[in-house]
Amino acid sequence: MKSVKQTVRIGAAQGFYGDTIEPAVATAKYGEVDYLGFDCLAELTMAILLKDKQKDGNLGHTRDITTSMKALLPYVKEKGIKLLTNAGGLNPVGAQQEVIRLAKELGMSDLKVAVVTGDNIIDQIDSMISQGLALDHMETGESIDPVKDRLLFANAYLGSMPIVEALRQGADVVVTGRTTDPAQFLAPLIYEFGWTEDDWNRLASGIFMGHLLECSAQSTGGNFSGDWRQVERMEEIGYPIAEVSESGDFIVTKVKERGGLVTVDTVKEQMLYEIHDPSAYVTPDVVVDLTKVQLEAVGTNEVKVTGVSGKPRPDTLKVVMGYENGYMGQVIVGFSWPDALEKARKTDEIIRKQMASRGLQYDEIHTDFMGYNSLHGPLAEEPKEELNEVYLRMAVRAKTKRDALKLNRLFPPLSLDGPPSMGGYFGNIPPRQLLGMWASLIPRDIVEKNVKVSVNEVGNSCQGSN
Amino acid sequence: MPRIQLREVAQARCGDKGNKVNIGLFAPDEEYYEIFKEKVTSEKVKSHFEGLVNGEVIRYELPNIHAFNFVCMDALDGGGSASIRVDNLGKCFSSNLLRFEIEVPDALMEKRNHHEVNPSGL
Structure with a gap:
């Protein structure tokens, strides 16, 4: 049995498809992190990846997975850092194969690379509709009929649990398709601390931590609307690191070797980014309430976050179709x-x-x-x-x-x-x-019954499981 | 009472989701938070954004961080990948909100000057 850590340190690696990898390399070198989480998939990204896939069936995952993994894989072996990414986009298996190819090229062995599939439901949409599932637009309530014959992709937002499963199977690298932005950040906490699936306050804390990290420098001084002139060394800005304790409370910081600014003012701007109702930020893992959150500066470039609370997760998953x-x-x-x-x-x-x-x-x-x-x-x-x-x-x-x-x-x-x-x-x-x-809500069990986690070991034969 | 633009005292950041834009507006302290609460209403923000936001504007309050979240519906010409606007992702809605003007009591202008002297938060 693995021992339970006192704290888990997670770094942000990429905030979008095309983000620079240099800050993540600095975090891997100097940040004493256990995990690096990527969020590569904005809504618009799926549209970009689709255009790629239409040109070449082998594409459909982020192309820069090659450069980012080449830069970070050495630290997986050297420091035991695990890499969690949704770079798979519309072709997670292709992305996993690319990671395996790179690992071999780097002469690595005993590396376990997992892939999560099942978020891509484009082939099931017709049968869902014929079986009477409405798929009305979740905000406008309009019927999907006028657009259903023009659909190009349809992906359900998966939560952390398949990533947790991959970690339990020993994965060093986990590649997913459309997982939520913060899922890559909550998953290691569930895995390391053994948080249960209904520990709503802790899960909410983990999601909020992920929310603060998922857009990379947006919590370390990037895109800062306050006195942005104060942000040090923007040309080599550092990406956020969270040190999370078992209670769920955490500190946001960065490595001193890179620039940036972590203050209450920079962190609070990211707090509301892309949030609708702050008392009910809905994710597949938990519904997060931010209305009691406290932010406190506890040191230079260190902000402590407490008071996140959670409510039970929804029975539905969001599906976004293009x-x-x-x-x-x-x-x-x-x-x-x-x-x-x-x-x-x-x-x-x-x-x-x-x-x-x-x-x-x-x-x-x-x-x-x-x-x-x-x-x-x-x-x-x-x-x-x-x-x-x-x-x-x-x-x-x-x-x-x-x-x-x-x-x-x-x-x-x-x-x-x-x-x-x-x-x-x-x-x-x-x-x-x-x-x-087109965004709709569908019962989560329809999607989750098809979600699969497969782990391949570089240098050994394949093994797969659910 | 002096009239100021929000840019002089507030922070703001926006984000897109589908055809919606949310704008987080951050007051520098509790007194400004109360002023914003009274003056920066959802109705006024909706009329401020006339021509850009076609749907309703919902305001959420976060007294814990002296902030408001404005959710603007039907705000992005269809949404990031469907819009023909230059700012298709609505990245400049927050700076656009900072144009909003409010009247501020004289006494608070003093505090504002204080903030400019010590703006670091640490």
Whole structure:
């Protein structure tokens, strides 16, 4: 029997697909961590991975698993750090195979690499619907009928338990598909401390810890809206580490070898990130209540978190489905002083008139003046002084790629026919496929009965189990 | 009473989920928290975001950290992968909220100056 640790130290490795791996390497070197958790899957990421998989059936997992695992696998053997990642995306088995390939390349043996499958339910949607499962949109209540024939992917959000199972089977690396963002962080605590499945307050604490770590530097000074100028060495910012005690209370910190800032002010900003009702943050493992949480600075770059409470987990799991929803065409052109904004506005008017006269019909036409209102939209204040330059950006929502491209063709003649001093013409931006997202709740047992954990050992023959 | 923008005293961070955006708004202390509670209502935030947020705005209170969470429905032109906006993920909603103006009693302006002197939280 393994001994129970007093505290468990977990580091954040990646906050999204494409995140740098250098801070995680520093955490592995200097952070005395037992685990590194990744969150690679934003909602948008599934759409990106789908496009990859459509081009090449072997893809569909994050491509940077190769570089991140190459950088971190040596520390699995050297320091016994376990790596937990949902980099599998739409192809977790492919991701597991990639980790195994890399381990062999690095000459490693006796490494156990687990994969969790069963979150991907795209092939079961039709039969679920025909068996009478509604799959109505969880927020709007709309019927799925209008989009069900355009579905491209459908994944249920799994919680921590399959990852815990993989750890119990001795896994050093656990690769999953669509697990929740904080699942990779709660799982080691359940495994190490033996927390039970209904220990709601402790589970809630573990989820909240994961929530604070899952977006990497967003709790160590990245994206900080306070005095961001104070954040030290942003060019080599450190990622958060949590030291968790058996009670569930924990301290957020980072390695001193890297920059960043861990204060009550940086941590509290991450506390509400992507949260709806703070008294009921719903996850498959527990419903988390943040309304009694206390944050306290206990040292330089150390914030203690207490007071997280939990309520029983839901009987349903959230499923997010993506469906084809047309194409976006866009063009960006610049205008210089004098009258930059006026010229850009005139050009917008010209393009819209030409669209009308040519019978071009779009579901939406959107105009921005970059340098003035492209990020804040209608709330941006009209510039008090004349702008030195401004970029007109026009975007259209079209039913087909062909129609989206027709926007681009309107612009080249304007370099000779339109208002003066148009420079900086980004006219060749290819149309982008738009994906709608459909979120539903389904009974969890329908999904969970198909969830599988398989462990493969590098250098030995395969073994699999549920 | 002096009129200030939230940017002068508050922190804010936003996140997206589907077609929703949430904005965490953080007051520097309890007195400001009470002022925000009275002045930064869900109705006013909804009208502040006219043209960007089409659905309702729900406000949740977190007195434990002197914060509010504003959940804006139908706020992202369909959501990150469906939107044709430049800021398709709504990353700038929090800075946009910091434009919001409130009136602050003179006495509290003193405290504000104090915060600027010692803003570290440690």
